[in-house]
Amino acid sequence: xxxxxxxxxxxxxxxxxxxxxxxxxxxxxxxxxxxxxxxxxxxxxxxxxxxxxxxxxxxxxxxxxxxxxxxxxxxxxxxxxxxxxxxxxxxxxxxxxxxxxxxxxxxxxxxxxxxxxxxxxxxxxxxxxxxxxxxxxxxxxxxxxxxxxxxxxxxxxxxxxxxxxxx
Numbered sequence: 575x576x577x578x579x580x581x582x583x584x585x586x587x588x589x590x591x592x593x594x595x596x597x598x599x600x601x602x603x604x605x606x607x608x609x610x611x612x613x614x615x616x617x618x619x620x621x622x623x624x625x626x627x628x629x630x631x632x633x634x635x636x637x638x639x640x641x642x643x644x645x646x647x648x649x650x651x652x653x654x655x656x657x658x659x660x661x662x663x664x665x666x667x668x669x670x671x672x673x674x675x676x677x678x679x680x681x682x683x684x685x686x687x688x689x690x691x692x693x694x695x696x697x698x699x700x701x702x703x704x705x706x707x708x709x710x711x712x713x714x715x716x717x718x719x720x721x722x723x724x725x726x727x728x729x730x731x732x733x734x735x736x737x738x739x740x741x
Contacts, residue, residue, distance in 0.1 A: 607732070608689055608725035610650070610663060612642040612708070614676065615684040615696075625686065625693045629713035634696060636686050641676060642669055644733055650726040652719055653709055659719055660711045661687075661695070663726075670706025677703040687712070689722070 613636040616622035622635035646669035653662035665673055677699045684696040687710045695710040712719065 605725060605728055607729040608722060609644045609691075609729060610647050610726055611640040611644065611688045611691075613637055613639075613686045613688065614641045614680060615686065617683065627693055627696065627713050632696070634684060634686055634693075640688075641672070641685070644729065645737070646672075647726065647730050648706075649730065650723045652723050655709065657711070659716055660709050661719065661723065661726075663687075663708045663710070665706045665708065667706070670704075673706060673708070674702060674704050677701070685710075689726075 613625075616635045616637055620635075623638050624633055624635050626633050642665060646665050647663055648666045648669075649664040651662045651664075653660050680699055681701070682699065684698050685708065686693055687695045687697070687708075689712075694714055695712045697708060697710045712722070714722065
């Protein structure tokens with residue numbers, strides 16, 4: 575057999591090994607992501623999924639499909655209002671328009687906030703919501719609110735960064 579052929583096969587094999595070794599696993603976040611999703615309460619007589627808030631025990635029938643998901647969240651902050659501290663979620667412009675439409679057609683119903691697939695709060699739609707901001711009192715310890723906001727912000731940042739890379 576030709577010695578050049580042996581050399582070529584050896585170099586080709588080493589090249590394939592080198593290419594296989596270049597693949598690295600995606601970097602895992604150095605925090606626990608906190609995903610925020612909103613579900614709309616069903617109207618009386620409509621079929622829905624029954625959920626229960628953790629502290630108050632209030633049962634709410636919701637649609638199975640969320641109306642806003644983690645990709646719709648632009649920012650999160652702690653809001654201080656007359657009744658205390660609550661979570662303020664700012665929605666993207668497209669989601670803000672949808673929030674306005676939903677708030678006009680579903681007055682009296684509630685938006686139920688889920689964090690990582692667990693219901694943690696509900697906000698009754700009392701008027702048209704035109705500013706894209708949703709304030710929700712969470713049924714979690716108030717001392718946990720700043721950490722929750724930080725995790726939501728970080729999760730939102732990572733989602734927006736990943737979406738920008740895909741474009």
